Amino acid sequence: MKTMVYPLITFVLFVVGWYAVSILFEVPPYLLPRPEAVAERIYQDFAFLCHHALVTTYESLGGFFLSIVLGIPLALLITSSSILEKAIMPWLVLSQTFPKVALAPLIIVWFGLGMGPKIVITFLVAFFPVVISSIVGLRSMEREMVELAASMRATRLQVFWKFRLPLALPSIFSGIKVSVAFSIVGAVIAEWVGASEGLGYLLLSANANLDTTLLFSVLAFLTVIGVVLYYAIEYLEALLIPWHATIRLKETTSL
Amino acid sequence: MSVDSVIELSGVTQRYGDLVALQGLDLQVNAGEFISIVGSSGCGKSTLLRLIAGLMPLSEGELRVNDKPVEGPGEDVGIAFQTSALLPWRNVEQNIALQLEIRKLPRARFEHELRRLIDLVGLKGFENHKPYELSGGMQQRVALCRALIHDPSLLLMDEPFGALDAMTREQLNLELQRIWMETGKTVVLITHSITEAVFLADRVVVLTARPGQIAEVVDVPVSRPRRFSGLSAPAFQQACDRVRSLMNAPGLD
Ligand SMILES: Nc1ncnc2c1ncn2[C@@H]1O[C@H](COP(=O)(O)OP(=O)(O)OP(=O)(O)O)[C@@H](O)[C@H]1O
Numbered sequence: 001m002k003t004m005v006y007p008l009i010t011f012v013l014f015v016v017g018w019y020a021v022s023i024l025f026e027v028p029p030y031l032l033p034r035p036e037a038v039a040e041r042i043y044q045d046f047a048f049l050c051h052h053a054l055v056t057t058y059e060s061l062g063g064f065f066l067s068i069v070l071g072i073p074l075a076l077l078i079t080s081s082s083i084l085e086k087a088i089m090p091w092l093v094l095s096q097t098f099p100k101v102a103l104a105p106l107i108i109v110w111f112g113l114g115m116g117p118k119i120v121i122t123f124l125v126a127f128f129p130v131v132i133s134s135i136v137g138l139r140s141m142e143r144e145m146v147e148l149a150a151s152m153r154a155t156r157l158q159v160f161w162k163f164r165l166p167l168a169l170p171s172i173f174s175g176i177k178v179s180v181a182f183s184i185v186g187a188v189i190a191e192w193v194g195a196s197e198g199l200g201y202l203l204l205s206a207n208a209n210l211d212t213t214l215l216f217s218v219l220a221f222l223t224v225i226g227v228v229l230y231y232a233i234e235y236l237e238a239l240l241i242p243w244h245a246t247i248r249l250k251e252t253t254s255l
Numbered sequence: 256m257s258v259d260s261v262i263e264l265s266g267v268t269q270r271y272g273d274l275v276a277l278q279g280l281d282l283q284v285n286a287g288e289f290i291s292i293v294g295s296s297g298c299g300k301s302t303l304l305r306l307i308a309g310l311m312p313l314s315e316g317e318l319r320v321n322d323k324p325v326e327g328p329g330e331d332v333g334i335a336f337q338t339s340a341l342l343p344w345r346n347v348e349q350n351i352a353l354q355l356e357i358r359k360l361p362r363a364r365f366e367h368e369l370r371r372l373i374d375l376v377g378l379k380g381f382e383n384h385k386p387y388e389l390s391g392g393m394q395q396r397v398a399l400c401r402a403l404i405h406d407p408s409l410l411l412m413d414e415p416f417g418a419l420d421a422m423t424r425e426q427l428n429l430e431l432q433r434i435w436m437e438t439g440k441t442v443v444l445i446t447h448s449i450t451e452a453v454f455l456a457d458r459v460v461v462l463t464a465r466p467g468q469i470a471e472v473v474d475v476p477v478s479r480p481r482r483f484s485g486l487s488a489p490a491f492q493q494a495c496d497r498v499r500s501l502m503n504a505p506g507l508d
């Protein structure tokens with residue numbers, strides 16, 4: 001619980017700063033609503049906001065899981081065969097320099113306005129970090145570890161399950177954490193291109209109506225979703241790879 | 256060629272691309288013999304060990320272990336690498352037992368040996384510690400146990416005691432001598448310490464700097480069991496001096 005104190009202090013300072021700016025510079029509420037107005041709006045429209053938040057969360061998670069389900073096996077394929085690597089890697093890198101967001105309108109044209117196309121767009125945005133960090137992780141087995149396995153006459157399967165995969169997990173997780181953040185961005189963008197519900201859609205309509213209080217409420221919801229998803233992954237990471245150095249580091253510094 | 260020679264090298268040359276790491280090595284190691292290899296850093300000691308272990312293909316020459324050309328890692332070999340190479344998610348016991356798991360040997364049969372080894376290297380009470388909870392020297396001791404647990408007849412060690420303090424190092428040297436005398440294993444030990452090399456070995460192989468060639472094989476005609484208090488004996492001193500002068504010889508370093 002002690003670890004919650006410092007972020008809370010930061011939060012309070014942030015709200016104080018918000019007040020200070022809106023009072024000192026006499027910013028009109030339609031540009032910068034007061035914190036209590038936003039809080040009140042969230043309270044009043046809670047069910048309404050929750051409905052849209054659920055839609056966005058659903059799309060984010062859909063694209064995110066798709067990234068993992070397709071990304072990790074793709075990384076396995078690429079690291080298991082140098083021919084596949086040569087065939088796929090350049091295209092994968094190229095696909096990254098290409099602004100995938102620009103594909104969003106096309107995907108809406110092709111697949112319509114439903115949930116599916118939005119998940120596809122989210123997937124396109126969230127996919128790459130998983131693949132790249134999984135590849136890096138699966139390659140991270142050092143020479144002496146490889147030789148140790150060989151000296152014990154380990155089979156390919158044993159090398160994979162007992163050495164390579166567990167050694168790759170820290171890197172895979174760091175990619176997953178980036179990906180989960182990206183997936184929310186992806187979902188919001190997908191909704192901007194064409195949607196009738198979701199937080200991204202709300203952002204656009206609040207913008208059109210100059211309803212900044214609603215805009216801020218939506219931003220607050222997006223932040224909460226992002227934080228919850230991120231920490232859910234961190235929790236899972238701590239469960240699965242408690243031995244990982246960055247986690248250990250945290251334990252010792254928080255003592 | 257003698258019947259009981261375990262390792263036979265003739266004209267062994269190893270290249271990494273254009274770099275010649277080892278050149279024209281001829282050597283025979285007899286069954287039950289304790290061999291130390293010394294030489295300056297980068298002269299090819301680890302390379303030689305990797306070749307004997309069957310961890311990489313030979314560029315040139317002939318290399319036989321147990322009368323068979325080396326084609327891959329052997330059944331009956333234990334290796335302790337230059338780094339401890341422990342798996343961070345496994346505790347001491349599990350790291351040692353990895354050798355058994357991978358080789359599909361029944362853990363129950365080796366349980367007693369596992370306890371004995373842990374006790375022997377002074378890790379009792381640390382069985383359930385993870386590598387990051389151990390000092391560098393303790394990690395190396397775990398790696399040593401892992402190399403010994405399946406009771407291999409050939410033990411290959413690459414500076415296994417590098418990270419230890421002088422006291423522990425001498426203790427483990429004595430233990431290694433004891434294990435070796437009890438079990439009759441053939442041991443090849445790489446070390447940077449001339450004293451350690453001479454103290455433990457029947458013969459010390461001195462390699463020249465790159466490309467690694469055998470400068471000389473120095474005999475250590477001292478009876479067993481040897482003690483550190485006996486290191487001042489003339490035979491020890493002569494061997495140490497010889498190794499030292501070979502390593503300092505102009506053009507060799
Ligand atoms: N995988 C590799 N690829 C290319 N060159 C290598 C490789 N491994 C070793 N070498 C080179 O071969 C030479 C011998 O290396 P080796 O590791 O056998 O030396 P060493 O005697 O064990 O040194 P040290 O005492 O520092 O451990 C070095 O010059 C090194 O740069």
Ligand SMILES: [Mg+2]
Pocket residue numbers: 300301302337413
């Ligand atoms: Mg070496």
